[in-house]
Amino acid sequence: MLVIDDNRSKLLKMKEKMLEVSSTNREEILSDYRDLVIQIDHEIYNKLIAKIKDTDYNNLPLEEELRELSLFEDNYNAFDELRHSYIQVYEKYATDELELSPLDNILIDNIRKRISDIQGYLINLKNLESNKTELSRLSQELVNEDRRATLTNDKIIILEDELINNLLKAEGRLHDDKGQLIYTSAVSEYKQNGFDLKELLNDQNKLDLEVSKAYKEVDDSQELLDATYICYQNAPNEENRQIYIKNHVEMIVAKYKLSLIEILQLICDKDSYYDLAKNKRYHLLDLIKERRSYMNSLGIKVYIDPFDRIKIKEQLEIINSLGDNSAKISEIRETISYLTGMIEQTSDANKELLLSINSNLEMFRDNTNVTDIMNNLNISATDEAIDELPANKVVKIFNPSDDFMADRVREKTKGVIRRVNEMFNMHFEEQKEVSTEIPDLLIENVSTPLNDNLFINEGENVFDESDSYQSEAAFPTDVFIPEETQIDEQVYSETNTTDSTIPKQVFDDKNHNLEVDDSSLFQEVEPFTQTQLFDDRSDDGVFTEEIKENNSLDYTMPDAFWTVKDDTSNDKITDVERTPSFDEQINALIQNDDYERIRKK
Amino acid sequence: MELEINKIVTLGNDEEYLIVDKVEKDDREYYYIAEVNEDGTDIKDNYKIVCATYKDGDVYLDEVLGEDKLKMILPLFVKE
Numbered sequence: 280m281l282v283i284d285d286n287r288s289k290l291l292k293m294k295e296k297m298l299e300v301s302s303t304n305r306e307e308i309l310s311d312y313r314d315l316v317i318q319i320d321h322e323i324y325n326k327l328i329a330k331i332k333d334t335d336y337n338n339l340p341l342e343e344e345l346r347e348l349s350l351f352e353d354n355y356n357a358f359d360e361l362r363h364s365y366i367q368v369y370e371k372y373a374t375d376e377l378e379l380s381p382l383d384n385i386l387i388d389n390i391r392k393r394i395s396d397i398q399g400y401l402i403n404l405k406n407l408e409s410n411k412t413e414l415s416r417l418s419q420e421l422v423n424e425d426r427r428a429t430l431t432n433d434k435i436i437i438l439e440d441e442l443i444n445n446l447l448k449a450e451g452r453l454h455d456d457k458g459q460l461i462y463t464s465a466v467s468e469y470k471q472n473g474f475d476l477k478e479l480l481n482d483q484n485k486l487d488l489e490v491s492k493a494y495k496e497v498d499d500s501q502e503l504l505d506a507t508y509i510c511y512q513n514a515p516n517e518e519n520r521q522i523y524i525k526n527h528v529e530m531i532v533a534k535y536k537l538s539l540i541e542i543l544q545l546i547c548d549k550d551s552y553y554d555l556a557k558n559k560r561y562h563l564l565d566l567i568k569e570r571r572s573y574m575n576s577l578g579i580k581v582y583i584d585p586f587d588r589i590k591i592k593e594q595l596e597i598i599n600s601l602g603d604n605s606a607k608i609s610e611i612r613e614t615i616s617y618l619t620g621m622i623e624q625t626s627d628a629n630k631e632l633l634l635s636i637n638s639n640l641e642m643f644r645d646n647t648n649v650t651d652i653m654n655n656l657n658i659s660a661t662d663e664a665i666d667e668l669p670a671n672k673v674v675k676i677f678n679p680s681d682d683f684m685a686d687r688v689r690e691k692t693k694g695v696i697r698r699v700n701e702m703f704n705m706h707f708e709e710q711k712e713v714s715t716e717i718p719d720l721l722i723e724n725v726s727t728p729l730n731d732n733l734f735i736n737e738g739e740n741v742f743d744e745s746d747s748y749q750s751e752a753a754f755p756t757d758v759f760i761p762e763e764t765q766i767d768e769q770v771y772s773e774t775n776t777t778d779s780t781i782p783k784q785v786f787d788d789k790n791h792n793l794e795v796d797d798s799s800l801f802q803e804v805e806p807f808t809q810t811q812l813f814d815d816r817s818d819d820g821v822f823t824e825e826i827k828e829n830n831s832l833d834y835t836m837p838d839a840f841w842t843v844k845d846d847t848s849n850d851k852i853t854d855v856e857r858t859p860s861f862d863e864q865i866n867a868l869i870q871n872d873d874y875e876r877i878r879k880k
Numbered sequence: 881m882e883l884e885i886n887k888i889v890t891l892g893n894d895e896e897y898l899i900v901d902k903v904e905k906d907d908r909e910y911y912y913i914a915e916v917n918e919d920g921t922d923i924k925d926n927y928k929i930v931c932a933t934y935k936d937g938d939v940y941l942d943e944v945l946g947e948d949k950l951k952m953i954l955p956l957f958v959k960e
Binding site: 674676677684687691697 | 882883884886887888889890891892893895898900901912914916919920921922923927930938939940941942943954955957958
């Protein structure tokens, strides 16, 4: 969970308290508060971002990913609340807003959606499993119930057959007029009433016909009775009374016969279904009761009713004991249907959820750009500072504008380069000449014979002309002074000015080094006058004129490579006497047998 | 675009130079350049001899300094 270390937490609380109680130094305290809050905010924000970036959510099992994301959401919410609390405190005392990290870069809605999708998916998976398990159980139960129902039906069919058999075998006793018991049976009873029981049991059509006949007879006899009754009502005489009684008896007989044939019809109507079979027997019992009633009305006294031998009641008990599982079967089927629908619905939902889960929703908005990369020193692999563009790097090449006076510029620059080259060469020549003067050379008397340092051995000190103008070489103590050291007075006078177009050579007193100021050849050029820039040798006269006019060393002639350390008390330029070459000096010494060391001062 | 005479180059320090001339010596390219004014209509009086080096697709112009080098290169511009 989100944790801010104790120290900073305490510090924040302290700052908050100070803000409350102190009105002095409030700005400072507020500034400290802001800095600390921003620090904490950035840290936590970066941790959250890092968590998203570093966690490979796609490769985690969904349960684990859900845990991670839920934890992230909790942290996000806590962080959001924390920020609000900071903002509330800050805005009490500040006029500006607290600029915290762009929390909306974390696409929390997407994260929440993903959490919801995964949760839904996992719940659906559980439900699917549960439903499928239940479905499987119910399916098995249905099979069992169906089997039971089948067994029941089979038993009922057996009972149905028994019913018929029992009817055929049914025997009983009747009381005759004398009170004697006489044998009777269902067969004989049907026969006495005009029905061939066996025949009718095997001929459904005939049975149906008899049933129709019986109904008709009842109807007819009822009509006749009604008519007779009316007659009797109208003429209540004995004759009518007798007719009425007779018709009444006939009607009862008709109904008795009807009950018999209905019983038979019912018994023949086999039904394997539990309800039907049960209802049938109840109906049979009713019909048998009716029959008995009619038999009583007709004066037939039953001692042992053969129809009791059909054992309808016993069969009812059996049927009741079998039980009816049809309702249960219906319920199971209903439940199975419901579960099947749920499973299908859940599977479809999960397919969609899975598509959403696999679609890799973005969890954060990455706004990193080149400027961020350039400004973010943490991103660079090394500690090297991101440098500015090198000054000498060509960053752009383009054509000059139409306003650019290209021709004029070319002429100008041509003149410049030519002049510079001339001056450059001139000064190098002058340097060669002037370098013969080594004002700091001292001649010491060194009375040591065979001194190798006296450069007698010419082989060691061969003068290399190409090295004579090495600007950075120490002026060798043992160098041979070039023989051609004649200084051209004119050149000297012309060049001994402060024109900086030629690198300066300063004669270093200490070590006789000629130091050359190697900085830009052109950089320190005094602006050329207009006449100087163009390639017009006649302009040379201008220089002379200027020298005369200005009479100053500061006009536009290039400096010499050296400054003449001469008597310049009045800045006058004096001639420099030619000193003997080194060879000449040495030879002179040898001739004088006086070895002298020439060394640096 | 390549370095060519009469083109203007902008350097990393934002200075702009006109390429006045070019010579080659010992497989190296030398340019005589003149700084362009802010308006881009004329040059200032600031001239350089530079040597072009190429690295990682970029071009760098290093000023030629030193007597020996200048002695070697300057005349090439004048002759040409």
